[in-house]
Amino acid sequence: MEHPRIEVRNLKKSFREKVILDGINLKVCAGKSLVIIGASGSGKSVLTRCIVGLLKPDNGDILLDGQLLNPDLMNNRAFIASSIGYLFQNAALFDSLTVLENVSFGPLFMQKRNIKEANQIAKEIMLKLDINPKFWFLHPKELSGSSRKIVAVARALAVKPKVIIFDEPSTGLDVRASQKLDSLIRDCVEKENITSITITHDMNSARRIADDIAMLHEGKFIWSGKSNQMNKSNNINVERFIQPFLDTNFNTIRGSQ
Numbered sequence: 001m002e003h004p005r006i007e008v009r010n011l012k013k014s015f016r017e018k019v020i021l022d023g024i025n026l027k028v029c030a031g032k033s034l035v036i037i038g039a040s041g042s043g044k045s046v047l048t049r050c051i052v053g054l055l056k057p058d059n060g061d062i063l064l065d066g067q068l069l070n071p072d073l074m075n076n077r078a079f080i081a082s083s084i085g086y087l088f089q090n091a092a093l094f095d096s097l098t099v100l101e102n103v104s105f106g107p108l109f110m111q112k113r114n115i116k117e118a119n120q121i122a123k124e125i126m127l128k129l130d131i132n133p134k135f136w137f138l139h140p141k142e143l144s145g146s147s148r149k150i151v152a153v154a155r156a157l158a159v160k161p162k163v164i165i166f167d168e169p170s171t172g173l174d175v176r177a178s179q180k181l182d183s184l185i186r187d188c189v190e191k192e193n194i195t196s197i198t199i200t201h202d203m204n205s206a207r208r209i210a211d212d213i214a215m216l217h218e219g220k221f222i223w224s225g226k227s228n229q230m231n232k233s234n235n236i237n238v239e240r241f242i243q244p245f246l247d248t249n250f251n252t253i254r255g256s257q
């Protein structure tokens, strides 16, 4: 296998007595997209929060381009935020800042660019993502849910991270907006060579976004592989998870041909 861009080794996390993650291993190469699926409460967000240093694992290592992210690096917010972009489950923009200020925030405060450069970077990213300049000086509250998500993607991309993590990007979006966001994620991976990890409940989205899929269940990955192999998993929990999607357009979308 090619040298992984991001690697997680034997990651464990419990809250009090409750084991949430029980030895997670994953590797994702540059320009590849991993989708993590699993039931609500299975620990998907906890895993990604550990990867970006918002939660401290009890055990295990995280490596970026082969470099161990030791506690010093993990506590270096500017370093982590510039290396690993994170799209929170609720899109979490700064309400009091304009769209432009939100997107230029990373370059300005994490990467210490000057305001002119930061704005330039933000504008380039927003144009790339088709965020109309008429939105740039609005506040997040004035945008639709899907526009807010796309601004959040722009904000995550503005620091040009090596890895970007999307936690449930399409929650709350209609089908069309969700498909648009899925293709945006694919573009980040294919055109910008970014490594992505996406969490989703939606198998249709998962198939559009993924090179590989991994399913989290009771603290472990119980299955991983190519999305078009999923219906041959021979695993009851995987089958239960994908069953609701089998009746719809599961076999007609990307990855299953």
Ligand SMILES: Nc1ncnc2c1ncn2[C@@H]1O[C@H](COP(=O)(O)OP(=O)(O)OP(=O)(O)O)[C@@H](O)[C@H]1O
Pocket: 015, 020, 038, 039, 040, 041, 042, 043, 044, 045, 046, 047
């Ligand atoms: N800070 C915390 N303190 C205590 N327990 C927590 C904390 N964060 C998460 N948990 C617990 O860890 C478990 C996994 O939560 P997590 O948010 O990772 O689930 P999830 O798979 O992302 O679910 P969803 O699909 O609903 O977003 C849950 O039981 C949750 O209550």
Ligand SMILES: [Mg+2]
Pocket: 044, 045, 046, 089, 167
């Ligand atoms: Mg979650």
